[in-house]
Amino acid sequence: MRRLLLIPVFLWLILQALPAQGQNNITNNKRWWKAGVAKTVITPQEYMWMAGYAARTSPADGKLHDLWAKALALEDAAGNRVVVITTDIIGFDRELSVSVCNQLEEKYGLERRNIILSSSHTHSGPVINRNLSLIYPPFDAVQQEQVEHNRTFVEDRIITVTGRALNSLAPARIASGVGYARFAVNRRENPWDEQSIYNPSLKGPSDHVVQVLKISDPLERPLAVLFGYSCHATTLDIMKWSGDYPGFAQIEIEKMYPGVTSMFFAGFGADQNPLPRRELALAEQYGKELAVAVSKVIGDPMMELSPSIQTVYHEIELELSPPPEPEMLEKSLAEGADWQKRWALLMKEKLASGEKFPETYPYYPVQTLQLGEQTLVVLGGEVVVDYAFALRKALGNDLMVMGYANDVMSYIPSERVLQEGGYEGESSMWVYGHHGPYAPGIENKIVREAVQQVQKLKQTGATAMKQKQ
Numbered sequence: 001m002r003r004l005l006l007i008p009v010f011l012w013l014i015l016q017a018l019p020a021q022g023q024n025n026i027t028n029n030k031r032w033w034k035a036g037v038a039k040t041v042i043t044p045q046e047y048m049w050m051a052g053y054a055a056r057t058s059p060a061d062g063k064l065h066d067l068w069a070k071a072l073a074l075e076d077a078a079g080n081r082v083v084v085i086t087t088d089i090i091g092f093d094r095e096l097s098v099s100v101c102n103q104l105e106e107k108y109g110l111e112r113r114n115i116i117l118s119s120s121h122t123h124s125g126p127v128i129n130r131n132l133s134l135i136y137p138p139f140d141a142v143q144q145e146q147v148e149h150n151r152t153f154v155e156d157r158i159i160t161v162t163g164r165a166l167n168s169l170a171p172a173r174i175a176s177g178v179g180y181a182r183f184a185v186n187r188r189e190n191p192w193d194e195q196s197i198y199n200p201s202l203k204g205p206s207d208h209v210v211q212v213l214k215i216s217d218p219l220e221r222p223l224a225v226l227f228g229y230s231c232h233a234t235t236l237d238i239m240k241w242s243g244d245y246p247g248f249a250q251i252e253i254e255k256m257y258p259g260v261t262s263m264f265f266a267g268f269g270a271d272q273n274p275l276p277r278r279e280l281a282l283a284e285q286y287g288k289e290l291a292v293a294v295s296k297v298i299g300d301p302m303m304e305l306s307p308s309i310q311t312v313y314h315e316i317e318l319e320l321s322p323p324p325e326p327e328m329l330e331k332s333l334a335e336g337a338d339w340q341k342r343w344a345l346l347m348k349e350k351l352a353s354g355e356k357f358p359e360t361y362p363y364y365p366v367q368t369l370q371l372g373e374q375t376l377v378v379l380g381g382e383v384v385v386d387y388a389f390a391l392r393k394a395l396g397n398d399l400m401v402m403g404y405a406n407d408v409m410s411y412i413p414s415e416r417v418l419q420e421g422g423y424e425g426e427s428s429m430w431v432y433g434h435h436g437p438y439a440p441g442i443e444n445k446i447v448r449e450a451v452q453q454v455q456k457l458k459q460t461g462a463t464a465m466k467q468k469q
């Protein structure tokens, strides 16, 4: 009896301890976000082939730190939900992405447009399904079995961790802001040598913005930090599992804010490398640099977001160039690197068999989200930095951009990079198994789709606001 009496007293004491706004948050959930976050280890269960580089000749032989899949579930005041899943992997191909999303829909009722599957593009993780398949030497039966087993393992973990995030939804506040970190260097313009650190005039565009979403409880105690940077996770090429600089950044942030889950997403950094690189201390340095940039944003005033979610997801067709000429294939077979020879042989066989080459990539995912006042454009593929500038020009500097999401099927060159050619404009298409580069017009098509989606979101948002008034 005495114990029962103590409960209301205890509750009263808690409410007294909250600031006035905190009381409103808790007693009137309708006005607030709900957020839930969960994480799970996805380090491969055996030493298998590592993702990203053509030059590797053996499987992984150790681990610097674990790889993670993390899920952030958000619910707005009207009950709309979105889930952001970040992973320390090279990228989701379409098949894996569709499979994951179908299960998330079936199990948790999440629509495709309300799911973001983001990859950090670490080059120190495992091969994932068929992503980048032509870059690797042909696998033997055991290696192939490891790839398939790991795919199922990663997929299962993602489904489970998303369920845990959804089950932990609780009142929350969300704020956004931006910081700055300079270690991304335009890799097309700056071939790196030891003298480069003395050269202050790096060439070519880079996007040094650090994008941050802070998720806190009603008392502003941080629960999760979602942060993005536009640079390849290619500091390291050793044979040990790690998340590269994004992995170190996430560890560092979680050390700075005990209990917080930190989640990295890759921006539009396909033509950017962390330079100089290839030393463990540099991966740690860039991770710490990014973590400090994130903590500065969190320490400064941020833009508090109203609890509303709107999303659009479309897959659009991207035109491809005509098939390669036989002479060009013969040249690749005679002079190319091993991965070029594998591609040329495959294309030669396709030409000989009379197989029709596709005219488009028909599934290019363009997704946009309006989280309160914050707009986010999420693109598939390895997107070059020009898209960040083009989209910010059209939609404002407050825009957040995420690449390497939903389906990583190729590099996504801007018109400039396509015309210039090179790896990001042309030859990278081969390691992804495509017959050739995209056709001109790709940049306009993607930017137009994203801008139209955002305009639609804003119109819907404005109509909803009017109806409320």
Ligand SMILES: [Zn+2]
Residues within 6 Å of the ligand: 121, 232, 270, 382
């Ligand atoms: Zn890449």
